[in-house]
Amino acid sequence: MKNEFLLRLSLLKGVGTFGKQRIYQFAKKHQRWQFDSFEIRLLAQTTKPNDWNEWTADRLYEIKKNHRYLTIEDKEYPESLRHVPTPPLVLFYKGDLTLLNQEHLAIVGAREATDYGYHVIQKLMPELVKRGFVIVSGLAKGIDSFAHQFAISNQGKTIGVVGTGLDICYPKASGNLQIEMSRQHLVLSEYPNGTSPAKFHFPMRNRIIAGLSSGVLVIEAKKRSGSLITAQQALDYGKDVFAVPGSILNERSSGCHQLIQDGAICVEKPQDILDSYDLWNKIH
Template sequence: MPSLDAESLALLQLNLTSGIGPRLQSLLLARFGTAQAIFAASGSEILQVDGIGPKASAAIVSGRNLSDAQEEWNRCCETNTKIIFRHAKDYPPSLNETSDPPPVLYIRGDVLEQDLMAVAIVGSRQCTHYGRTIAHSLANQLARAGVTVVSGLARGIDAAAHRGAIEAQGRTFAVCAPGLAHIYPAEHKQLAEEVTQQGALITESPLDRSAQRGLFPQRNRIIAGLSLGVIIVEATRTSGSLHTARHAMEQGRDVFAVPGRIDTVSSEGCHDLIRDGAVLVRRVEDILDALSPALRPVKTNPQTVVAVARELNLNDQERTVLNLVDFSATSIDAVLNRAEMEASRVLSTLTVLEMKRLVRRLPGGNVERVTG
């Protein structure tokens, strides 16, 4: 079993200490410099830090032997759970740029470089069939475009978003409020396992922390922080997903909202967001076009190239011909030779793709793929 260095073990113990959240951890580290120095300090020295009371000070002092952290680390190793500290090079950079990043992340699954291109989809737990269908469809199309779909593993919209990405063989993150020893809701254990196969479960909560009401709004800042933008699908004016939208605005992320019926309360929160400047979502292109400066073309395998804009509504023939065109000059004769269809159909399809600004013609009988 691998071991943690002394400073990381102290950081883990600090995260496990009752009453010491991310803000107080930052204040303590600013005062003492290292987690080891915090546990070496006297109770009176710890009390000098703003926000630290006698109860929190006593909890820190009682944890000096770091035994809780060692036990937690051993359990993580046994359950294939990674721990990433904020100072580590593999800590998600988009999350590190937020004002209140988690000092410790628990991750079950894999976080890849391509997951920097992530978009969150959140909304009501008591969603309608319309909301569930839209969330599933948007997630499916975003995943096909190489975008990682982030959500919160909750019932309703969250679950539909995860399933849409999984069915597209795409990437998805589930940001959990409780610890990973307590999958919530319990009926989503199978879904959580599928997420780990095509992405990751992520939380800042220790393994044994159970689901508590206050954890969910706190969790929402991580959903926003991992994402380039947040899409709200069906939200009443009291929906918790509006907290995610607020975090996204504060973090400088784009906020998108899907409209619903104007005579129901289920989308009043979405309509308020649209009125206040959120991007109206009619189709997936509205999202991809708004995020296009931050996105780049992604290769899903050596034979299939998926661009992140304007390609999702192509028919099979158009997509087949497009995938024969490289991002550098490609001979039209080479496209004709590789295409398993009549030459006239290939040439007419290239014309359609040119009209859709997906390819451009070059001198000498060549074409090339358009990247933006």
């Protein structure tokens, strides 16, 4: 009953993320897992109509039949994600769920990455994989895809977090990579099958990347970019942020330089990450 309630709540339209979090916290506190649509509106503090009553047992059965998923109440749910302000109530997944129990490092950066970004990842990845990091990124073109691909080619493991249903490959250029990761690694989403990409999905996706990882490494990012949103979320969650410097003549490095000026750890070699990570673990 608890997991079915959480699945239903995660699929609910007409209530935002914070409203769903309020409903979940109330249900958990009172160990009550049955509500009607009027109570849902009251708890969400909204007058908007919602589709709570449309999620019948038959509709939920279809979702359960066609998806593998974790709820925030499952013991396999990643502990680090429980502590972000609005954790996903449900994670749909394809692949190896045991990867959630390992050490995670996020790598994010420009979609229009240059050869410099490619070679930076090529240089850093062998030691990061050897150290035991599972590499987390967003399966976007550019730095994200490079990070996944180099993790795999160095016999490491990787997790992709997407802003669509798991039956959709976006961008299409990442399709073969996403299919391979769904079989041999892990792909996560908080959206059910059939969910198309939408602009607001990607900042939400980024909070999962930041929340799941112990640190976030930024390679080639402009001052206004999704990568900097991820880095800021990581800082808000108390995670380490690493940034690779680049040319002052290339605007793709301006965001990384801003992060370094703001206190991010400057990365020139793998050891810059490994030293900080070991120190972070000792403190915590």
